[in-house]
Amino acid sequence: xxxxxxxxxxxxxxxxxxxxxxxxxxxxxxxxxxxxxxxxxxxxxxxxxxxxxxxxxxxxxxxxxxxxxxxxxxxxxxxxxxxxxxxxxxxxxxxxxxxxxxxxxxxxxxxx
Amino acid sequence: xxxxxxxxxxxxxxxxxxxxxxxxxxxxxxxxxxxxxxxxxxxxxxxxxxxxxxxxxxxxxxxxxxxxxxxxxxxxxxxxxxxxxxxxxxxxxxxxxxxxxxxxxxxxxxxx
Numbered sequence: 001x002x003x004x005x006x007x008x009x010x011x012x013x014x015x016x017x018x019x020x021x022x023x024x025x026x027x028x029x030x031x032x033x034x035x036x037x038x039x040x041x042x043x044x045x046x047x048x049x050x051x052x053x054x055x056x057x058x059x060x061x062x063x064x065x066x067x068x069x070x071x072x073x074x075x076x077x078x079x080x081x082x083x084x085x086x087x088x089x090x091x092x093x094x095x096x097x098x099x100x101x102x103x104x105x106x107x108x109x110x111x112x
Numbered sequence: 113x114x115x116x117x118x119x120x121x122x123x124x125x126x127x128x129x130x131x132x133x134x135x136x137x138x139x140x141x142x143x144x145x146x147x148x149x150x151x152x153x154x155x156x157x158x159x160x161x162x163x164x165x166x167x168x169x170x171x172x173x174x175x176x177x178x179x180x181x182x183x184x185x186x187x188x189x190x191x192x193x194x195x196x197x198x199x200x201x202x203x204x205x206x207x208x209x210x211x212x213x214x215x216x217x218x219x220x221x222x223x224x
Contacts, residue, residue: 034212043118043202043215044156102155 003027004088009107012082018075020106022088025069030092033064035073036102037084044087044102047073078110114139118203118216126224131176131190133219135203138184143205145186146213147178150200162186198223 005023012018024033032051036044048055048062050071055062061074075082087105115138125131137143144163148156158171160178168178175194179187186203200220204213 041218041220043204043218046212046214049212102150 003090003101004103006086006088006103006106008104009109011109011111012078014080014110014112015077018078018082018108018110020073020075020086020088020108021070022073023070024088024090027068027090028092031090032092033062033071034089034091035060035062036087036089038087038105039084080110080112083108083110114205114214116203116205116214116216118219120219121217122220122222124222124224125193127195128192131188131193131197131221133188133201133221135186135188135216136184137205140184140205140207142183143207144209145180146204146206147186147188148202148204150202150218152200156202160188193223195223197221
């Protein structure tokens with residue numbers, strides 16, 4: 001079972017920031033928070049991950065609360081190509097045998 | 113930069129026929145390699161992973177097998193396909209178990 005809960009769907013206006021929340025209240029100390037997205041008929045695309053510090057890369061920013069029980073993925077300037085299903089996943093590093101447990105994710109629709 | 117290639121993109125096979133799906137990675141050496149299956153609307157199930165040439169670990173006993181004949185080549189096979197083998201098969205690679213996995217675009221397999 002997925003260890004995360006996310007809203008089923010969200011809309012965002014093109015050019016605006018998209019803020020996607022994720023709750024992971026049972027996260028363990030050695031588990032990272034990963035974000036992937038999947039466009040229909042394609043493989044999941046890695047976006048960003050973090051342990052406890054906020055992270056930023058060329059695609060997005062990840063804000064993790066101090067208690068690590070929730071996080072927010074921020075796409076600073078959403079475009080139509082950002083329309084996809086976004087998955088928040090918690091997973092321990094170093095464990096090859098652990099599945100990537102994708103929950104239903106958040107279906108983000110970027111509107112013109 | 114690193115790239116991962118999977119083929120074919122789609123495949124329709126009769127029950128009882130053999131299967132061979134191929135995955136190659138470019139731009140990195142000695143990657144960890146993975147095969148997943150994604151059922152419609154569900155998460156990813158890890159099938160096999162490999163940390164080196166000839167080293168295969170199986171996560172789920174089933175009708176499938178995997179091989180790694182070269183450093184950056186990972187093959188998923190079956191001698192006789194079952195109806196239950198239908199699904200979306202994804203190959204992924206990572207630098208190490210502590211680093212994110214990067215997925216190919218997948219093969220959609222339909223068994224008739």
